[in-house]
Amino acid sequence: MRIEETGIPGAFAVTPHLLPDDRGSFHEGMRADKLEQVLGAPFVPRQISYSVSGRDTLRGIHTTAVPPGQAKYVTCVHGALRDIIVDLRVGSPAFGRHHVCTLDARSGRSLYIPEGVGHGFLALADDTxxxxxxxxxxxxxxxxxxxxxxxxxxxxxGLTAAPRMSKKDTEARSLAETLEAGLLPAWQGTGV
Structure with missing residues (x-):
């Protein structure tokens, strides 16, 4: 697997090595040892969650307050999505900058998103x-x-239609309002 840093410090795109054969394909979706090598710290999963979205569903931008903080390893297991992460760590050299990529089930590509970095996506296919x-x-x-x-x-x-969104996302505060409210985490190097 290839692990490459994005333009957001501490966030990585992970592209697996696919092993195709006449039955389909196989790949390693996550290797804690390889991820921890680039992170310089352990990544210990505490929860696994799934979302299912129809085409043109937009979810995000979401993060978690620090503490407790929450790093995420995100993979599209069916369908396709435009994934956007935003550095929300006050004092980060990349504060307010974003990284965009396409995640789809065919490629098996994933994103590691560190604590304090916001995440959202637009579903590009039904049943994503x-x-x-x-x-x-x-x-x-x-x-x-x-x-x-x-x-x-x-x-x-890259919207081609009006997005389907939750009420909480349509009513979410701007970055400036969230910053002014003192809700964003502080930058502490490549971690939070």
């Missing part, structure tokens, strides 16, 4: 299914939601 491997369990009241259409972020969603 995402697997989230997370470093902490869900803690009610710790979710931070940022407006995915915040003009300051200018995220390239």
């Amino acid at each position: 299914r995402i697997c989230y491997v997370m470093s902490t369990v869900y803690a009610p009241g710790t979710q931070i939601d940022i407006d995915p259409f915040d003009p300051r972020l200018d995220l390239p969603w």
Whole structure:
């Protein structure tokens, strides 16, 4: 597998080596030892969650307050999506910058998203299914939601139709409002 740093410090794109044969293919979706080599720290899964979305569903931008913080390893296991991560760590050299990539089941590509980095996606196909491997369990009241259409972020969603969104995402605060409310985590090197 190939692990490459994105333009967001501590966030990595992981591309597996596919082994195709006449039955289909096989690949390693995650190798903690290889991931930990580039992270310089352990990644211990504490929760695995899934979402299923129809085409043109937009989810995010979401992160978790620190503490408890939550790193994520995100993989599309069916369908395809445009994945966008945003550095929300106050003081980070990449604060407010984003990274965009396509995740799809065919490639097996994944993203490692460190604590304090926001995540969102647009489903590009019906029945798009995402697997989230997370470093902490869900803690009610710790979710931070940022407006995915915040003009300051200018995220390239590439919409071809009006997106389906949750009420909490359509009512999410802007980056400036969230910053002013003191909700964003502080940058502490390549981690949070």
